[in-house]
Amino acid sequence: MQGQNQQQAYDRGITIFSPDGRLYQVEYAREAVKRGTASIGVRTPEGVVLVVDKQTRSPLLEGSSVEKLHKIDDHVGAASAGHVADARQLVDFARQQSQVERVRYDEPIGVRTLTKSVTDHIQQYTQVGGARPFGVALLIAGVEGGEPRLFETDPSGTSNEWKAVAIGSNRGDIQEFLEDEYDAGLSVDDGIDLALRALNEGREDALSGDGVGVGIVDADTGTYRELAADESQSYIDDIEDAADDSDDDDDEE
Amino acid sequence: MSRSPSLPDRPTLDVDPESTPAERLNALQDHYVDIVAVNGELQAQLDDVEARREELREEVNRLQRENETLKTASLYLATVEDLPEDGSAVIKQHGNNQEVLTELSPRLADTLEVGDRVAINDSFSVQRVLDDETDARAQAMEVDESPSVTYADIGGLDDQLREVREAVEDPLVNPEKFDAVGVEPPSGVLLHGPPGTGKTMLAKAVANQTDASFIKMAGSELVRKFIGEGSRLVRDLFELAEQKDPAIIFIDEIDAVAAKRTDSKTSGDAEVQRTMMQLLSEMDGFDERGDIRIIAATNRFDMLDSAILRPGRFDRLIEVPNPNPDARERILEIHAGEMNVADSVDFSDLAADTAEFSGAQLASLATEAGMFAIRDDRDEVHRQDFDDAYEKLVAEGDTESSGPRYPSYIQ
Numbered sequence: 086m087q088g089q090n091q092q093q094a095y096d097r098g099i100t101i102f103s104p105d106g107r108l109y110q111v112e113y114a115r116e117a118v119k120r121g122t123a124s125i126g127v128r129t130p131e132g133v134v135l136v137v138d139k140q141t142r143s144p145l146l147e148g149s150s151v152e153k154l155h156k157i158d159d160h161v162g163a164a165s166a167g168h169v170a171d172a173r174q175l176v177d178f179a180r181q182q183s184q185v186e187r188v189r190y191d192e193p194i195g196v197r198t199l200t201k202s203v204t205d206h207i208q209q210y211t212q213v214g215g216a217r218p219f220g221v222a223l224l225i226a227g228v229e230g231g232e233p234r235l236f237e238t239d240p241s242g243t244s245n246e247w248k249a250v251a252i253g254s255n256r257g258d259i260q261e262f263l264e265d266e267y268d269a270g271l272s273v274d275d276g277i278d279l280a281l282r283a284l285n286e287g288r289e290d291a292l293s294g295d296g297v298g299v300g301i302v303d304a305d306t307g308t309y310r311e312l313a314a315d316e317s318q319s320y321i322d323d324i325e326d327a328a329d330d331s332d333d334d335d336d337e338e
Numbered sequence: 339m340s341r342s343p344s345l346p347d348r349p350t351l352d353v354d355p356e357s358t359p360a361e362r363l364n365a366l367q368d369h370y371v372d373i374v375a376v377n378g379e380l381q382a383q384l385d386d387v388e389a390r391r392e393e394l395r396e397e398v399n400r401l402q403r404e405n406e407t408l409k410t411a412s413l414y415l416a417t418v419e420d421l422p423e424d425g426s427a428v429i430k431q432h433g434n435n436q437e438v439l440t441e442l443s444p445r446l447a448d449t450l451e452v453g454d455r456v457a458i459n460d461s462f463s464v465q466r467v468l469d470d471e472t473d474a475r476a477q478a479m480e481v482d483e484s485p486s487v488t489y490a491d492i493g494g495l496d497d498q499l500r501e502v503r504e505a506v507e508d509p510l511v512n513p514e515k516f517d518a519v520g521v522e523p524p525s526g527v528l529l530h531g532p533p534g535t536g537k538t539m540l541a542k543a544v545a546n547q548t549d550a551s552f553i554k555m556a557g558s559e560l561v562r563k564f565i566g567e568g569s570r571l572v573r574d575l576f577e578l579a580e581q582k583d584p585a586i587i588f589i590d591e592i593d594a595v596a597a598k599r600t601d602s603k604t605s606g607d608a609e610v611q612r613t614m615m616q617l618l619s620e621m622d623g624f625d626e627r628g629d630i631r632i633i634a635a636t637n638r639f640d641m642l643d644s645a646i647l648r649p650g651r652f653d654r655l656i657e658v659p660n661p662n663p664d665a666r667e668r669i670l671e672i673h674a675g676e677m678n679v680a681d682s683v684d685f686s687d688l689a690a691d692t693a694e695f696s697g698a699q700l701a702s703l704a705t706e707a708g709m710f711a712i713r714d715d716r717d718e719v720h721r722q723d724f725d726d727a728y729e730k731l732v733a734e735g736d737t738e739s740s741g742p743r744y745p746s747y748i749q
Contacts, residue, residue: 117748120748121748121749122749139749142746151749152749153749165749166749167748167749168747168748169747169748169749170747220748
């Protein structure tokens with residue numbers, strides 16, 4: 086009760102710090118991210134894998150209209166968690182930046198450069214009066230000079246580079262799973278497998294090909310592509326088979 | 339009682355003029371006797387009336403005196419601060435804290451002691467000595483009638499029960515054990531956990547089982563309108579416990595007074611905080627507290643001030659969680675113990691189906707199942723009734739299940 090009053094005085098404007106150095110509106114924006122379904126990124130030497138949870142609330146909703154994976158350039162993709170419309174704004178900005186880079190320098194934009202310009206854009210919305218922060222976090226995956234890169238942006242405008250990372254709901258559990266299971270020498274297939282298993286970790290109902298989205302940036306070809314539902318389904322089937330096998334093994338013991 | 343006395347007939351004498359003197363004498367003599375008798379009668383009546391008048395006069399005097407007392411000013415309360423040897427006393431008036439040196443009447447001088455509460459009049463002379471004060475509200479909190487809950491009525495909280503008994507009951511029952519080992523028994527336990535998990539029930543069972551005086555109160559009772567009253571109540575509460583020692587104090591919903599201290603400057607919050615500070619100092623302050631154990635319960639553990647959680651105040655923080663399947667089975671068995679349940683009802687099966695139910699919800703489930711049986715005009719409760727009750731309770735608790743969990747603009 087008392088805490089709330091105190092807090093409320095400082096959460097009205099984003100440009101006002103609380104006495105303990107917090108920007109409450111930015112923290113509330115992070116809450117919006119937590120309420121989005123999970124998105125997972127895994128970096129492997131062969132490329133970067135993005136897996137998103139597209140579970141729909143109604144069977145009548147077209148799964149393809151759920152926008153969690155976005156193509157930014159030929160060599161860059163992004164996964165979002167949080168406000169969809171905010172995500173679209175950022176994706177649009179990122180696409181423009183990468184086109185500007187191509188026009189200006191005639192070369193594909195670096196993933197790091199792209200991420201920094203996106204986060205600089207996000208940051209402005211934490212320091213300017215009358216604006217509200219972006220209620221979305223992005224995972225930006227791409228290939229830069231043949232090297233796979235995976236970045237995360239958050240509503241404060243901070244960016245971090247990760248080997249494997251999760252955003253959105255259930256982030257803590259998924260991240261823990263990734264920390265336990267991640268291996269630096271994974272293949273792309275292994276990476277998809279790991280990300281799907283991580284996603285399965287925090288879910289009550291079973292995964293389905295329609296209910297997940299998988300995007301891959303391949304290091305060799307340097308291109309981003311999204312898997313079709315049946316391709317995703319085959320990966321899910323493999324996981325389930327493997328799980329059944331290990332169950333059988335357990336039974337034999 | 340107005341009564342006009344019935345007067346006797348007045349004797350009259352008609353003397354016959356033609357009668358002889360002897361006859362006349364006779365008649366006069368008879369008349370005289372009559373007159374004497376009447377006189378006697380009237381005399382008696384007069385005595386009666388005079389006695390009555392005396393009575394009424396006394397009544398008037400009494401009423402006059404009563405009226406006088408009613409018209410005189412009330413007495414003030416004061417405390418005796420000091421008793422010099424010369425038969426005087428230093429008293430301090432309550433309220434304005436004025437200190438006065440006053441002569442004592444010899445009758446009072448012997449009985450008075452320092453610290454007594456006395457009544458004084460306008461001229462500060464001591465009129466009466468009053469009883470020791472403990473707040474009547476604190477008195478009212480003592481539980482005379484032990485609740486009917488026993489340890490056997492508590493399902494599935496075996497660990498918690500053991501901890502509470504160790505901390506609360508053992509030191510009162512077997513203090514020598516603690517002396518032998520040389521440890522101070524924990525002074526307080528705090529029960530915390532989600533609503534409906536049996537925290538208050540645990541305390542009730544302790545109250546039922548123990549011989550110590552059990553004093554119970556709700557934290558909200560400590561919040562008072564006037565500054566200083568809350569802390570005085572806390573002090574009185576502990577004083578009462580000390581008088582009755584060994585004693586157990588149970589404070590339910592302690593978060594009402596023991597919420598985190600903040601910088602909030604509204605006087606209401608500040609007063610609640612002062613009440614808490616009194617509680618802190620009573621629990622482990624400067625004064626020796628005697629054989630008093632404290633049990634407190636809350637379901638907002640996160641809101642409690644860290645000072646109240648430190649060892650020495652609440653040594654044991656016991657979490658009372660939602661029941662696991664075994665505990666649920668046990669709880670259902672307890673609640674259904676009084677009910678006429680069909681043999682086919684498998685409680686372990688039912689316990690498995692009621693995941694995430696709290697103890698209180700299970701009690702409600704059993705009652706609802708009974709209601710379904712009554713509605714069906716049966717006097718035996720079947721499994722189907724429990725299932726119907728489950729559907730009903732889950733549907734009640736989950737009215738928003740049809741809508742999206744989060745707004746659809748968040749993905």
